[in-house]
Amino acid sequence: MFERTSRTVRLTPVGRQLRDDLLPAHVQIQQAIGRAVAEARGFTGALRIGYSTPWCADLVFAAAEVFRSRYAGCTVQIQELQFDDPYGLLRRGELDLQVSEVPAAEPGVAAGPVLLREPxxxxxxxxxxxxxxxxxxxxxxxxxxxxxxxxxxxxxxxxxxxxxxxxxxxxxxxxxxxxxxxxxxxxxxxxxxxxxxxxxxxxxxxxxxxxxxxFRDGPTLDYGVLWRTTGQAPSMPGAFVDILRSLSLRPGACEVGHDAHRADSPTATTGYPDA
CATH class of the missing domain: 3.40.190.10 (Periplasmic binding protein-like II)
Incomplete structure (x- = not known):
């Protein structure tokens, strides 16, 4: 099954064939477990996420793909924020989370972890x-x-x-x-x-x-997670935040390109409101 040396472990041709044969069944098992976990935790329905910049969008879309693979009973709807109303959708309950500029000293808005610090x-x-x-x-x-x-x-x-x-x-x-x-x-x-x-x-x-x-001086531009201070069911958004944080810690965070924009996004729009 394996070719082992003191430095590497590789699959043999037989091992690769077995992996390929088992992969469809493995995916089905993962999806079934994901559905069971999602139902047990109440992770069903749509999670609505906003973003303010294209690099925040890349991170959100990558996280959505991971989230949907783990919680098959959930969908993720992703929407761009506009600079002239950066918190309105969140305050009105039309979004569960957004990834945008922080800090945000705004009533009714709470800040989660900082995901990106940009010069x-x-x-x-x-x-x-x-x-x-x-x-x-x-x-x-x-x-x-x-x-x-x-x-x-x-x-x-x-x-x-x-x-x-x-x-x-x-x-x-x-x-x-x-x-x-x-x-x-x-x-x-x-x-x-x-x-x-x-x-x-x-x-x-x-x-x-x-x-x-x-710039050779001045602070960084920071981007993080924001949510409403009231009316949130924290479990499902919290799971999404954990994925965002995990992805943001990887080298080259957000350098995922536009191919990552494959999540369910009926409200996604074009144009970037902010740099």
Missing amino acids: RALMVPAGHPLARRDSVSLEDLASVPMIMPGGNISKSLLDIHLPSHTPMGRLIPRGPSYTFWPEVPPLVAAGLGVSIVATRAARYHDRPGIAFVP
């Missing part, structure tokens, strides 16, 4: 002098207009992403506003302003006319 970068027009630098400082923000989201934005979210003043108290000028995140890169490419993003955004949002310059 920041500044998205700037490719022809801007800052684009030629190896790094930028938060003090540099006093010299460029910041592209801002429109609507009634959460103050705590603005404080995290789009400060009004530099650490030395200098005013950061405001540029044009946007409704949806896909508007931001074209505004930057047109030379109308800059935007603070996670450095990972360069792999998701790069296009001609823009550049991403890392």
